[in-house]
């Protein structure tokens with residue numbers, strides 16, 4: 001199932017079930033789930049109760065809207081956590097090392113503040129304080145159950161589904177300003193996700209998906225998720241050694257090679273960044289000047 005949060009005109013955000021004819025495009029419809037008793041527009045709560053809600057969500061026949069005529073919102077706008085792993089593809093670790101970032105010998109985790117979350121077609125703001133705005137296509141894992149100390153063997157049982165994410169990064173606000181990544185990864189609008197939540201049962205093998213990112217139609221990243229250094233199960237095991245994960249928590253699993261930093265080919269106002277992962281859909285974001293620029 002594909003679950004979206006969407007708006008018709010300037011109306012309230014609604015929850016919908018997406019039915020698409022062509023996975024490459026927005027050629028499809030979203031079915032309004034307002035008729036489902038007790039359902040609100042918080043995907044986090046839907047995920048928490050999904051075992052009970054699943055059948056009625058699948059069977060509900062509400063008002064149908066062409067996808068092209070609605071505004072898609074972030075599938076999850078209120079997670080408790082948005083965690084991301086750095087340098088998790090070998091070729092990307094090599095390009096990062098060439099740019100002066102040492103390759104870690106263990107899983108390297110950082111937070112994107114949840115306030116950076118953006119809609120799948122929302123504008124990315126280029127801050128006035130930097131000209132080093134960069135993109136990172138990533139497979140995002142969404143947690144489906146409250147969990148702690150999850151073994152690698154059990155890791156898939158705590159996953160609700162998957163999304164496309166762009167881990168937008170302000171390179172000169174990363175390591176150069178502070179040993180943590182928090183600021184450079186957390187500018188407002190720098191967390192586009194979506195275009196919807198694809199539930200785990202629809203993804204046969206999340207470790208074998210093609211992921212591509214193009215800027216103004218030029219492909220910059222084109223890789224497969226089978227090339228992660230630490231796979232999804234290792235990531236969930238590591239995180240839950242430390243902390244309790246909650247339904248709706250988002251994990252960005254790393255970006256492959258092809259970011260702008262090594263060549264200085266950073267994003268500019270007016271650029272259009274399109275990220276796609278096989279079977280999960282497309283997110284596309286235009287770069288605009290931040291309002292204070």
Ligand code: MN
Nearest residue numbers: 136167254255
């Ligand atoms: Mn990243």
